[in-house]
Amino acid sequence: METVQYWIQGFSVATMPMNLMFAFIGCVLGTLIGVLPGLGPAAGTAILIPITFNLDPIGGIIMLASIYYGAMYGGTITSVLVNVPGEAASVITCLDGYQMARQGRAGPALGVAAIGSFIGGTFATVALMVVSLPLASFALRFGPPEIFALLLVGLSLVTGLSGRSLLAALIMTLFGLMLAMMGMDPVRGAPRYTFGIPPLYDGVGFIPVVMGLFGVGEILLSMEAPVIDIIKTKFTDLFPNRKEWRVSAGAIGRGTFIGFFLGLIPGIGAVIPTFVAYVVEKKVSKHPEKFGTGVIEGVASPETANNAYANASMIPLLTLGIPGSPTLAVLMGAFIIHGLTPGPFLFKERPDVVWGLIASLYLGNVILLILNLPLVGVWAKLLEIRYEFLYPGILLFCILGAYSLNQSVFDIGVMVTFGVLGYLFRKLDWPLAPTVLALILGPMMERALRTSLEMSGGDLGIFLHRPISAVLLIIAVIVLASPAVRMLGKKAGKDDG
Amino acid sequence: MKRAWQITCFVFIGFSIFWMLVSFQYPYHDRLGPGPGFFPFWLSLVTGALSLALLIQTTRSMSTTEGSAILPPDRPAMIRVAVNLIALVIGMAVFEPLGFRLTLLLFLLFLPFGLGIRKWWAIVIFAVAGSFGVFHVFYYWLKVPLPIGLLGI
Secondary structure, three states, X not given: OHHHXXXXXXXXXXXXXXXXXXXXXXXXXXXXXXXXXXXXXXXXXXXXXXXXXXXXXXXHHHHHHHHHHXXXXXXXXXXXXXXXXXXXXXXXXXXXXXXHHHOOXXXXXXXXXXHHHHHHHHHHHHXXXXXXXXXXXXXXXXXXXXXXXXXXXHHHHHHHOOOOOHHHHHHHHHHXXXXXXXXXXXXXXXXXXXXXXXXXXXXXXXXXXXXXXXXXXXXXXXXXXXXXXXXXXXXXXXXXXXXXXXXXXXXHHHHHHHHHHHHOOOOOOOHHHHHHHHHHHHHHOOOHHHOOOOOOHHHHHHHHHHXXXXXHOHHHHHHHOOOOOHHXXXXXXXXXXXXXXXXXXXXXXXXXXXXXXXXXXXXXHHHHHHHHHHHHHHHHHHOOOOHHHHHHXXXXXXXXXXXXXXXXXXXXXXXXXHHHHHHXXXXXXOOOHHHHHHHHHHHHHHHHHXXXXXXXXXXXXXXXXXXXXXXXXXXXXXXXXXXXXXXXXXXXXXXXX | OHHHHHHHHHXXXXXXXXXXXXXXXXXXXXXXXXXXXXXXXXXXXHHHHHHHHHHHHHHHHOOOOOOOOOOOOOHHHHHHHHHXXXXXXXXXXXXXXXXXXXXXXXXXXXXXXXXXXXXXHHHHHHHHHHHHHHHHHHHHHOOOOOOEOOOOO
């Protein structure tokens, strides 16, 4: 009964005209970010944080969340039309989506992706409404040892699933944790690793780091081969034919479940659900040999899984305070900027924010469907913007976003430095997602570890004596030691965001 | 690529040693429990050890031709990357003295030109919209504080 009251409260917040407008603007901007090559959802969301500075926290968070899942859909358009994924989760869509476009069926490919995304996203949001309150109540029982073990599981998953070398991924995770040590010691409050530089007293800015790694770094890499070849097509028929509907229905159903359940695992990232959905679809298909030649199931299932994942991954963020991907880490950063801390306490302290956000996800899915089906042609036109204007334009917003956080040129310097690092690490094929998640989770992790050791008088056994933390630690070890997890990570290839 | 991985491992080993040396400036333990130097010390130690392990693994197993090259593929690509970086660094240096509008005006005039666009009218419209236009939207409408330079622009 209590849950139903919260749902009603959430919808009353989300349907306020201003919040509806913020969701709409967020969906438009998100789709734009997804469409534009060289700008992924993590950097795109980070860049747009300043827009929300003077909004009330609910409106700001609703807009940023809409940007996040709007970008998830926008990435599909470039995958289908130019064979370049707008964001990493749409990589797999290139295989069949681009082939469909070459056969003159770009419309049905984008149509089924929009409808599948709507169904997957809506299902995940309904499930989010049902499970979030019990899960948050359970998480309230967690003490510092459980929190440390949980954060360790999250980081282990991100690390274990990243890239081709486990050692490189571990180093990148530790690099993020080391950067997180800069600033005020989270337990004693004394400055540490500040080297006499006043801006470092607040630590390395998380948002400039994300903009650098995922925004500037991506632009520099894109500059190497910037010209893209767009398939010109008329979007007269956006709906699949009857036969295509028959095969797509099952694919959408399977994609929904895969995306939702994988979205519950903190740290899994957006790429793996789409790969798993594609592989499963190929396995159950009567004609697996046709995958990669332009079959509609090859678009429907991963695109559905993508959006089901995006909404389901809000569950670990909202209930446990663990972001599952760099984009969600940015969203977590935005919560913090607005004076809110995601996690179980938020459900008690600001139910209006949490339930308003959850309800807005539902409305956002409707907005995206209405927005995207008729406007596919308009989005496709954007791909014709010349890179000589597009990339400087993106850099302009990176500069603006980095500066306006603290009105500090130092933050622009941080962004440029991490842009160069992001460019080099991409060239090296070292994963970036672990660094970003470690940077935002580092202070929490250190606080939980040190408080646990203070509680036990320095005895590390405290993590094994408490059943929840012991189970979580075992999971973390299994994740890092499991060849199956690493194989999945290698398949997924690149980072989310 | 093998060489690039080896160099990166060396950089991380050096970085861990530096981080560990700095960690000695902070108490490892205090009367309440682990001190501010505790976590950085262990992080540095493990990072150094893993970097060494990866260095050995790379040296033994990775072929010299594996993966893509670390440098841009050709001279034009290298120039495009360099033009962007130079514009960013100069833009950062003059951002506060010149203010948002002038800096971004110059930035957006220089970059498209540096990348090969020769339509002056298009560059000028783009630069004015991107500097004065964006400033107006963010500063006046969205109330985002942006720097006004020494010239009052």
